[in-house]
Amino acid sequence: MRNILVTGGAGFIGSHLVDKLLSEGVWNITVIDDLNDFYSPEIKRSNIAGHLTQPNYRFIEADIRDDAKLAEIFAETKFDDIVHLAARAGVRPSLSEPKLYAETNINGTVNLLELAREYGIKQFVFGSSSSVYGINEKVPFAEDDPIFQPISPYAATKAAGELICHTYSHLYDIRTVCLRFFTVYGARQRPDLAIHKFSKLITEGKPIQVFGDGSSRRDYTYVDDIIQGVRAAIDYDRSIHEVFNLGESQTVTLSELIELIENALGQKAVIDRQPWQPGDVPATYADISKSQRLLDYDPKTKIQEGIPKFVEWFRSQNR
Ligand SMILES: NC(=O)c1ccc[n+]([C@@H]2O[C@H](COP(=O)([O-])OP(=O)(O)OC[C@H]3O[C@@H](n4cnc5c(N)ncnc54)[C@H](O)[C@@H]3O)[C@@H](O)[C@H]2O)c1
Incomplete structure (x- = not known):
């Protein structure tokens, strides 16, 4: 059995990763999550309810900013792998709470890398974001495109996280694999994200706020495809530091999504049209050829199939 630490494992993507790891039966899984109220902690508790009864699973309610608490956890268990997904997510709220985002997403990441160094942990997978590409005009976005134009504090903290991963891989021989997720959706999607938020409001007959003229484009990625990419990154061993896009490589406009x-x-x-929001990027579009080549990444769910699947889950929650 290998010991794996999943930070943020009570969240949307993290809880799906735990499902996958549990299904393999070869992992001792430790999850660290602070169950904060960015969205209802009750949702996070229900995400992990099925995990808590599993013998190879341990949940620790802790904050990745608390390095003393993290030190206790690392002293107790020798982890083989870390998948670091805990973060303040969401672009727009980062404009009003930039310090919280920096403390969690940058300092929290450094805390974990420091402990990885101290305990000789060799595999560190970091959940980054397509938002690091900022207002780059060249599409699709490729991993070696410059990322010096982030336009939200959130994006800047994710770019900083990738940079510090590179530093630790170079200095301390820790393999760091940074995964740039392109807007993820599916069962348990965060309630603040458009697909979930819109589904709820439309069902309730309430207006949805649409920012801009509806022409902004996004590459939406179904959660099962993301998990396939994250799982492959845990085994990735061809280089000491690598960055991968995990998207569907297919874009739709906001109007098409609605x-x-x-x-x-x-x-x-019912559309309530609003001005363009600062921090929002006009387009995301993933070049996934590198992930296909090096991770055997093979996303399968096009948005036309994924949205009905999401709605089926959404209905099951709101009966
Ligand atoms: N969902 C997406 O579309 C998307 C896109 C790009 C990147 N990402 C990244 O993927 C990761 C997971 O995102 P998600 O959508 O599952 O979000 P989520 O909010 O559902 O999950 C993140 C989890 O981290 C936990 N957390 C936050 N701060 C913490 C702290 N200080 N200490 C311990 N735990 C903490 C939260 O309680 C939450 O359960 C994040 O790093 C996010 O930035 C997500």
Whole structure:
């Protein structure tokens, strides 16, 4: 059995990763999550409810900013791998709480890398974001494109996280694999994200706020595909530091997305058009050729199939 630490394992993506690891039966899994109230901690508790009864699973409610607490946890268990997904996520709230984002996403990441160094942990997978590409005009975004134009504090903290991963890999021989997730959706999606938020409001007959003219484009990635990429990154061993895009490599406009949700719900949206939001990027679009080549990444769920699947889950939660 290998010991793996998953930070943020009560969240949307982290809880799906834990499902996958539990299904393999070869992992002793420790999750660290502070169950903060960025969205309801009750949702996070329900994400982990099925995990808590598993013998090879341990949940620790702790904050990655608390380095003394982290030191206790690392002293107790020798981890083989770390998948670091705990973060303050969300672009718009980062504009009002930049310090919280920096403390969690940058200092928290350094705390974990420091302990990885101290305890000789050799594999560190970091959950980064497509937002690091900022307002780059060249699409699709490729991993070696410059990332010096982030336009939100959130994006800047993720870029900083990647840089500090590179530093630790270079200095201390820790393999760091940074995964740039492109807007992830599926069962348990965060309630602040558009697909979930829109589905809820449309169902309730309430207006949805649409920022800009609906022409912004996103590459939406189904959570099962993301998990396939994260799982492959845990085994990745071809270089000491690598960055990978995990997207679907297919974009839809915001207007098209709303239409897909309306069709799946069988209900029309009431649109409340709002000005463009500072911090939002006009487009995301992943070049996934490197992930296909080096991780055997093979995303399968196109948005046209994924939205009905999401809506099916959403309905099961809101009966
Ligand atoms: N969902 C997406 O579309 C998306 C896109 C790009 C990147 N990401 C990144 O993927 C990761 C997971 O995102 P998610 O959508 O599952 O978000 P999430 O908010 O559902 O999960 C993050 C988890 O981290 C925990 N956490 C936050 N701060 C913490 C702290 N200080 N100490 C301990 N735990 C803490 C939260 O309680 C939460 O359960 C994040 O790093 C996020 O930035 C997500």
